Each structure stands twice: as structure tokens, then as C-alpha cells.
Amino acid sequence: MKELYIKDLPFVTPIKGYMELFGWVKSKRRLKNKIFFDLVDSTGEVQIVVPKGVSNYDELSGILPETAVKVKGEKIRRKNKIEILASDVKILANSSLTISPLPRSEFNVFDSKYSNQVLTNRHLYLRNEKISAIIKFKSKFIFEMHRYFQENGFVFLEAPVLTKLLLYDDSSAFKLKWSDKEDVWLSQCCTFQLESAICSHEKVYNITPSFRAEKSRSNRHLREYTHLKVELAWVDLKDLIKFAEDSIYTFSKNTIINSKKELEILGIDFNPDIFKPPYERTTYDDAVDFLHSKGKEFKWGKSLSTSDEMMLTEEFGDKLLWVEGIPCSAEGFPFKRNRDNLKLTRTCDLISSNGFGELLGTAEKITDEKELLIRMKEKGKTTKEQLKRYQWYVDLRKFGLPPHGGIGMGVERVIRFILKVPHVRDVMSFPRLYGRNPNP
Amino acid sequence: MKELYIKDLPFVTPIKGYMELFGWVKSKRRLKNKIFFDLVDSTGEVQIVVPKGVSNYDELSGILPETAVKVKGEKIRRKNKIEILASDVKILANSSLTISPLPRSEFNVFDSKYSNQVLTNRHLYLRNEKISAIIKFKSKFIFEMHRYFQENGFVFLEAPVLTKLLLYDDSSAFKLKWSDKEDVWLSQCCTFQLESAICSHEKVYNITPSFRAEKSRSNRHLREYTHLKVELAWVDLKDLIKFAEDSIYTFSKNTIINSKKELEILGIDFNPDIFKPPYERTTYDDAVDFLHSKGKEFKWGKSLSTSDEMMLTEEFGDKLLWVEGIPCSAEGFPFKRNRDNLKLTRTCDLISSNGFGELLGTAEKITDEKELLIRMKEKGKTTKEQLKRYQWYVDLRKFGLPPHGGIGMGVERVIRFILKVPHVRDVMSFPRLYGRNPNP
Numbered sequence: 001m002k003e004l005y006i007k008d009l010p011f012v013t014p015i016k017g018y019m020e021l022f023g024w025v026k027s028k029r030r031l032k033n034k035i036f037f038d039l040v041d042s043t044g045e046v047q048i049v050v051p052k053g054v055s056n057y058d059e060l061s062g063i064l065p066e067t068a069v070k071v072k073g074e075k076i077r078r079k080n081k082i083e084i085l086a087s088d089v090k091i092l093a094n095s096s097l098t099i100s101p102l103p104r105s106e107f108n109v110f111d112s113k114y115s116n117q118v119l120t121n122r123h124l125y126l127r128n129e130k131i132s133a134i135i136k137f138k139s140k141f142i143f144e145m146h147r148y149f150q151e152n153g154f155v156f157l158e159a160p161v162l163t164k165l166l167l168y169d170d171s172s173a174f175k176l177k178w179s180d181k182e183d184v185w186l187s188q189c190c191t192f193q194l195e196s197a198i199c200s201h202e203k204v205y206n207i208t209p210s211f212r213a214e215k216s217r218s219n220r221h222l223r224e225y226t227h228l229k230v231e232l233a234w235v236d237l238k239d240l241i242k243f244a245e246d247s248i249y250t251f252s253k254n255t256i257i258n259s260k261k262e263l264e265i266l267g268i269d270f271n272p273d274i275f276k277p278p279y280e281r282t283t284y285d286d287a288v289d290f291l292h293s294k295g296k297e298f299k300w301g302k303s304l305s306t307s308d309e310m311m312l313t314e315e316f317g318d319k320l321l322w323v324e325g326i327p328c329s330a331e332g333f334p335f336k337r338n339r340d341n342l343k344l345t346r347t348c349d350l351i352s353s354n355g356f357g358e359l360l361g362t363a364e365k366i367t368d369e370k371e372l373l374i375r376m377k378e379k380g381k382t383t384k385e386q387l388k389r390y391q392w393y394v395d396l397r398k399f400g401l402p403p404h405g406g407i408g409m410g411v412e413r414v415i416r417f418i419l420k421v422p423h424v425r426d427v428m429s430f431p432r433l434y435g436r437n438p439n440p
Numbered sequence: 441m442k443e444l445y446i447k448d449l450p451f452v453t454p455i456k457g458y459m460e461l462f463g464w465v466k467s468k469r470r471l472k473n474k475i476f477f478d479l480v481d482s483t484g485e486v487q488i489v490v491p492k493g494v495s496n497y498d499e500l501s502g503i504l505p506e507t508a509v510k511v512k513g514e515k516i517r518r519k520n521k522i523e524i525l526a527s528d529v530k531i532l533a534n535s536s537l538t539i540s541p542l543p544r545s546e547f548n549v550f551d552s553k554y555s556n557q558v559l560t561n562r563h564l565y566l567r568n569e570k571i572s573a574i575i576k577f578k579s580k581f582i583f584e585m586h587r588y589f590q591e592n593g594f595v596f597l598e599a600p601v602l603t604k605l606l607l608y609d610d611s612s613a614f615k616l617k618w619s620d621k622e623d624v625w626l627s628q629c630c631t632f633q634l635e636s637a638i639c640s641h642e643k644v645y646n647i648t649p650s651f652r653a654e655k656s657r658s659n660r661h662l663r664e665y666t667h668l669k670v671e672l673a674w675v676d677l678k679d680l681i682k683f684a685e686d687s688i689y690t691f692s693k694n695t696i697i698n699s700k701k702e703l704e705i706l707g708i709d710f711n712p713d714i715f716k717p718p719y720e721r722t723t724y725d726d727a728v729d730f731l732h733s734k735g736k737e738f739k740w741g742k743s744l745s746t747s748d749e750m751m752l753t754e755e756f757g758d759k760l761l762w763v764e765g766i767p768c769s770a771e772g773f774p775f776k777r778n779r780d781n782l783k784l785t786r787t788c789d790l791i792s793s794n795g796f797g798e799l800l801g802t803a804e805k806i807t808d809e810k811e812l813l814i815r816m817k818e819k820g821k822t823t824k825e826q827l828k829r830y831q832w833y834v835d836l837r838k839f840g841l842p843p844h845g846g847i848g849m850g851v852e853r854v855i856r857f858i859l860k861v862p863h864v865r866d867v868m869s870f871p872r873l874y875g876r877n878p879n880p
Contacts, residue, residue: 068841096839097840123636123835126636136595158666163878163879164877177615186601199566203482208649209601224601234462239441401508429633438602438604438622
């Protein structure tokens with residue numbers, strides 16, 4: 001088992017002057033009677049000097065990038081940099097990688113001219129320094145979300161991916177055979193299961209894959225993505241907004257503070273105070289008036305597009321912006337309607353600046369059975385078979401389901417906004433995109 | 441938003457003597473000119489005394505269990521117990537729940553005579569105190585797993601549920617349409633994606649749903665379950681065993697220590713030192729000899745059954761037991777073979793006592809391309825279409841994939857073992873079981 005990582009080299013005093021390193025050859029140069037390797041591992045890079053005397057010198061002079069090696073050697077200092085003067089280099093796994101550009105070489109991995117190459121060889125380009133940094137950032141981000149909710153009295157409620165309850169149309173969901181007789185779908189949102197759990201735990205959350213079978217090619221849609229869902233009992237929209245601001249601020253800030261190296265690799269200097277509450281606010285109706293005043297064509301009742309959002313956030317100085325009161329026509333059926341205007345929902349969407357779009361949404365949920373049935377009808381949940389599926393969810397309204405609401409956040413969207421990468425696919429290890437073979 | 445939880449009642453000094461509580465009516469009694477409620481929330485239970493003078497006294501005297509209420513009142517002490525003397529009780533959500541037995545009533549929720557009732561009404565029985573305690577325990581367990589891996593330098597690598605790479609037979613996986621032309625499957629194990637990521641991060645883990653379309657009705661199989669997968673570079677089986685012992689001990693012990701209340705509710709007194717390394721060991725071959733010596737019929741090459749495991753662990757004093765060297769015939773194709781006996785794999789399964797079965801498995805993975813192709817052939821991955829799917833995974837062996845191995849753990853199995861519940865379904869919020877409609 002590996003004991004020593006490259007990042008720790010400055011701090012270790014080797015036994016008898018020798019140390020053992022495991023890593024991959026990033027590049028190789030020959031000079032006079034020496035071979036120079038740049039050795040990388042998950043924590044850094046160090047130069048290895050292989051003098052002629054090393055027994056397999058000839059073999060080593062022919063190795064290609066990505067060869068995995070075990071190096072025994074002495075820590076030396078040259079021009080104020082640590083190097084390893086190797087006494088023994090053992091090849092643990094050969095490489096014949098001739099892919100171009102090489103994953104660990106200097107190139108802009110986000111450049112669209114490489115996107116097909118990078119996506120088709122995702123299993124290799126995971127080794128790219130920038131992609132690695134994104135994945136590490138995401139790993140920390142997911143942990144900080146867990147930590148936030150656990151420390152604030154929430155229960156992680158695992159909810160099934162295989163479900164009969166869909167938030168949106170059946171046709172926009174992946175369907176599969178459960179048995180010879182029965183179908184099942186891949187979850188679009190676990191709000192249904194979480195809502196039922198608030199009568200037990202009051203505050204629940206889930207971080208799980210959600211699925212959309214839509215034929216969308218935008219740069220903020222994935223067919224499989226990481227979905228944070230939160231549901232709280234005894235709250236109204238005001239509470240939800242306050243809570244959403246506190247939570248996204250806390251876990252984003254904590255991740256950013258703990259990711260100095262990753263942000264440096266990505267060339268990102270993100271001020272976490274961008275997430276500091278309170279955020280700017282507008283209403284959907286005012287937003288539509290504003291768009292009209294700027295000569296933009298926009299039909300009331302639709303969702304805001306990327307370009308609509310860009311115009312809006314520019315007006316608010318590129319700050320995070322809440323848009324309150326989304327019309328029923330643009331929202332899912334479980335969301336409560338505004339009593340003073342039944343065409344609007346008790347919802348609020350958080351829009352980021354510069355076209356990075358919606359980060360999260362919050363909504364009060366319907367507690368009244370009749371209101372729910374009206375909204376289900378409006379959203380086309382009308383067949384006998386559908387009504388049967390949703391029956392248990394409707395029935396919850398008969399059994400002491402208190403005022404409640406929730407938050408839904410696309411984790412990749414928030415990370416993309418912080419790290420300023422062109423496409424949500426860039427923050428996925430193996431993105432699942434419409435129009436692409438889901439392999440690798 | 442709710443500020444005060446029942447568990448905090450002993451510690452709060454109310455403003456002007458009054459406080460506000462939100463919760464559900466568990467039961468109700470009338471006595472002379474008073475109504476007594478047992479009010480519950482996610483943290484505890486307290487008696488509410490409603491005197492005749494309260495304005496909606498008549499309405500309150502008719503309410504049913506599970507009604508959600510807001511209670512204003514004064515904290516009083518009677519017979520050394522805290523009670524609330526209500527001055528105002530507002531019904532926030534009525535209940536007409538007449539299901540039997542009531543979710544929060546005293547009954548054995550694990551008794552098989554209730555299992556159909558509990559599974560069909562899972563959305564309501566989540567309110568059961570024992571089920572709640574299990575879900576809370578699980579929530580903490582999942583967080584402690586994350587904490588362990590994050591604190592030990594691992595990167596959380598999210599891996600897709602939608603995949604073309606299956607560990608076992610295509611026929612034992614859920615298949616769905618990705619597009620008009622292409623199929624995709626639900627992941628049985630994310631080992632493939634994790635293995636590719638070790639060349640970048642060296643140590644990766646994932647906690648995600650895995651899926652089995654098998655027609656199995658055992659008490660330790662779910663069609664959708666929580667799968668912990670870990671993959672490490674530069675390790676052999678000895679390292680993996682040591683690491684698996686340390687990890688399961690640490691996150692299990694931490695969860696148990698932090699779950700006093702949940703264990704009390706479940707009547708469980710589990711000594712975390714049961715997980716203290718090192719564990720007992722045997723080999724598969726010795727285990728088979730032992731079973732034969734006890735007169736048990738067992739065909740070499742098969743997996744151990746529950747009853748086989750019970751006989752074995754009894755022999756080892758009901759301690760955790762490693763069974764090393766599982767035959768190739770009983771293992772997935774990515775597992776490395778034993779050079780000294782090509783019929784065996786470099787694997788080790790951890791068996792728990794009392795028939796709770798396998799908790800986790802560890803395995804060295806194949807790094808040699810030829811060996812992998814041989815094993816794929818043995819496991820029936822032979823069609824042209826299949827070979828094309830696995831091509832990128834095979835190709836990894838050409839590009840510096842070092843010695844490595846991993847751990848796979850069924851999270852529900854370990855929790856079931858600790859909490860001693862009859863069936864893995866009991867540790868799922870909404871279990872997905874063969875032969876049952878996946879709704880709710």
C-alpha cells in the first residue's frame with residue numbers, strides 16, 4: 001500500500017535517505033547520461049532523475065507517458081526544488097497511450113474542438129488536471145452538503161430511483177419493465193417520498209441521481225444528474241427562501257475555502273460572498289414587464305430562457321436573483337397556488353448571473369386534497385392508471401400532512417456556476433447526454 | 441418555521457411563560473373537563489393538557505390520531521414529568537386515519553403478519569417509531585461513511601446509474617431504451633468507472649443505488665439498494681483486508697456511538713467491538729471441507745448459502761469471518777485470479793454471524809488485458825456487441841493501470857446486521873422487492 005504522496009515530499013525525512021514513490025510518468029526527457037521523468041500522482045508532480053547506472057536504464061528510456069512506476073530514490077534539492085534521484089525504477093503497468101492530446105498535457109480541455117475526443121475517451125481524460133480538480137471540488141461539495149444538513153438536524157432519506165410517481169410528463173421520463181406485467185420509471189424528483197417522510201422526521205434531505213429523458217441539447221441539461229432535494233415541515237415560502245440562502249451559502253463557502261488548490265488549477269478566483277444572503281428579488285410578473293420594456297418578446301406563463309435570465313441579472317448587477325411567483329403553467333403540480341392569484345404558485349427560483357441560469361427552486365407544497373387534484377388535472381395526470389399511481393400521495397393530505405415545502409437544486413449547475421465551466425457535462429465523471437452513446 | 445422541538449423542552453425558559461409547539465397527535469384521552477393529547481414530533485413525545493376553557497374545545501375533543509397541530513401553552517411539571525398546559529390549539533392538518541394498526545401505536549412492525557400492510561402503506565408506516573429510528577440510524581451511517589472516506593484522502597466519484605457495463609449477466613439487469621436505436625442498463629456496480637478514476641485520484645469511493653433485476657425473494661436481496669464501492673491503486677489483497685476492517689470498524693462504531701436513542705428505541709445493545717479488527721479467517725476450500733465434514737452437501741465452486749454461512753460462523757464463535765479465495769465460477773469477471781490456482785480469485789468475503797450473511801467483499805482487480813479477456817469469455821461476455829461495450833474497460837489495461845483493488849458493501853446488509861431486523865427491506869424507506877408493485 002502506498003504510504004508517501006508527492007505533496008508530502010517536503011515534509012518527510014526518509015529512512016536511511018531513501019524513499020518509495022508510486023505514480024505515473026507524465027513526460028520524459030533524455031539528457032546526456034540521464035533520464036528525467038515528471039512523475040505525477042493524485043497530489044502533485046515531482047521530477048525523477050534516473051542516472052545511467054540504474055539496472056533497467058534502457059527499458060526506462062523507451063517508456064511512454066502514463067506508464068505506472070514504483071520509484072526508489074533519494075530526495076535531493078536542485079535550484080530550490082525537490083527532486084528524486086532514483087536508484088531503482090520498477091514498471092508496474094506499461095502504457096502504449098498515443099491519444100492526442102495526451103490527458104495530462106497542456107491544452108484547454110473545455111475547448112469545444114476537443115469535446116468529442118474528451119467525451120468519447122472520458123475514462124482517459126479523467127486524468128486531466130482540470131477535470132481532476134473539478135471532480136475533487138465536487139467530492140468536497142457533496143460532502144459539505146451532507147455535513148450542513150446533518151449538523152442542522154436533517155435526516156438523509158434515501159428515496160428510490162425506481163418509482164411510479166413522476167413530477168413531469170410520463171413521456172419525459174425513462175420507462176422500463178419492472179415485471180412482465182408492470183412498468184416503472186426512473187425518478188425525476190424524490191419530492192413525493194420526502195413529503196411523506198416529514199410526518200416522521202420533519203426535516204429531510206436527499207442527494208441522489210435524477211433522470212430526464214428529454215431531447216435537450218442545452219449546456220445545462222443532463223439526462224442523469226445529481227439532485228439535492230430538501231423538504232421541511234411547518235414552513236412557508238418566506239422561511240424557505242431564508243433557509244435556502246443560508247444553506248447554499250454555507251456549503252458553497254465551506255467547499256470554496258477547502259478547495260484552494262483545485263481553484264488554482266482551474267484559474268478560478270470565486271468570492272464566496274457572492275452567496276452571502278440576502279439576495280436580490282423580483283417577481284415573475286415584474287420580470288416579464290421588464291423584458292417587455294426592453295423590447296423582448298416573451299409570452300407570460302412560460303419559463304425564463306437563458307437569454308431572458310441574462311437580461312434580468314444584468315439589470316440587478318449580476319447578483320443572485322430570486323424570481324418569485326412562477327405561473328402554474330411553468331411549474332410542477334405539487335406546488336401550492338397563490339391564494340390571491342390562482343395562476344401563480346408559491347414558488348421562488350434562484351437565478352445566477354452571466355447565463356449560468358437557475359441554480360435552485362423552492363416551493364410550498366399543496367396540503368389540500370382538492371387543490372392537488374385540480375393541479376394534477378391541469379398537468380395531465382388524468383388517466384385511471386395514473387390516478388391509481390398517485391393515490392397514496394393524494395391520500396397523504398387526509399392524514400395530517402402539515403404546511404411544508406422544499407428546495408430542489410441541480411448540484412452540477414451550482415458547481416458549474418462556481419467553477420465557470422462551459423457545460424454541466426464538464427462537472428460529471430461520465431456525463432449522460434442526449435444524442436450521445438452512454439458509453440463510457 | 442418551527443423553533444422548539446420536544447426534546448428541548450426541559451432546557452428552555454419560555455418567554456412570558458408560554459411556548460409554541462408543532463407536532464402530531466399520537467393519542468387522545470378525555471377526563472372530566474380536560475382533553476389529554478400525546479403530542480409527538482421527530483424528537484420526542486409530551487403530554488398536552490387542554491382545559492375546557494380553550495375556545496375550540498369541542499372541535500379538539502373529536503380529532504383523530506395524526507392530526508397536525510400548533511399548541512401554545514405553558515410548561516408545567518406533574519409527577520416529575522414535563523407537560524404543556526395549552527391555552528390555544530390550532531389544527532393545521534386534519535387526519536381521518538383509521539388504518540390498523542396505527543403507525544405510531546405499540547405493535548411489532550417487523551412481525552411478518554403485518555408485512556403486507558406495512559409495505560403497502562409505507563408512506564404512513566414511516567411514522568412508526570422503530571422505522572423512524574432505523575432511517576435515522578441509516579442517515580447517520582451514510583454520513584459516517586462519507587466522513588471516513590473524505591478524512592482519509594478519498595475522492596467521491598459519482599458514477600452513472602445508466603451504463604452499458606454490467607458486472608453480471610445482461611439478463612439480471614434492468615434494461616431500458618436510451619434512444620430509438622440504443623439500449624442502456626441500470627448499474628449493477630460502478631467498479632468500471634471507479635477503476636478508470638484511480639489513475640487520476642488513486643483512492644475513490646461512491647455510495648449510490650445499484651440495481652438487480654433478479655427474481656430473488658431472500659431476506660437479504662433488494663432490487664434497488666445502497667452500494668458502497670471503494671477502489672484503491674497500488675494495493676493487494678492483504679492491504680484491502682486491512683483497509684476494509686479499519687473502515688467498517690470506524691464508520692460503524694462512530695454511528696453506533698452517535699445513535700444511543702435510536703438503538704434504545706429498537707432495543708438493540710450492539711457492541712461496536714464486534715467490528716474491531718482483526719477478524720477470523722478461513723479459505724473457501726477449508727470452508728467447503730468443513731461443511732463436508734459436517735455432512736452438508738455442497739458443490740465446490742458455488743457461493744455459500746445462508747445455512748452454510750451459519751454453520752461456518754458458529755464454528756468461529758459467531759465472530760466476523762473472512763472467507764478467502766472464492767472460485768472464479770462464483771465471482772465477477774474483473775476479479776484477479778490466483779496465480780497458484782487459476783480456479784480461485786484474489787478475493788475475500790466478510791461473513792457476519794447468525795445468518796445475516798455477507799457484509800462486504802474485497803478483490804484485487806485484473807490488470808492484464810489477456811487475463812481479462814479470458815475471464816470475460818468464461819462469464820459469457822462474448823457477443824460482438826458486448827465486446828464493443830467493454831472495449832474501453834479492456835483498453836484501460838494498455839494505459840498504465842496499476843495494481844489495484846476494491847471493496848463492495850451492501851449498506852442495507854450491514855445496517856440490518858447491526859440493528860438485527862428480519863429483512864433488508866426494513867432498512868429501506870421505500871423498498872423495491874421482486875414480486876411487489878414498486879409503489880409507493
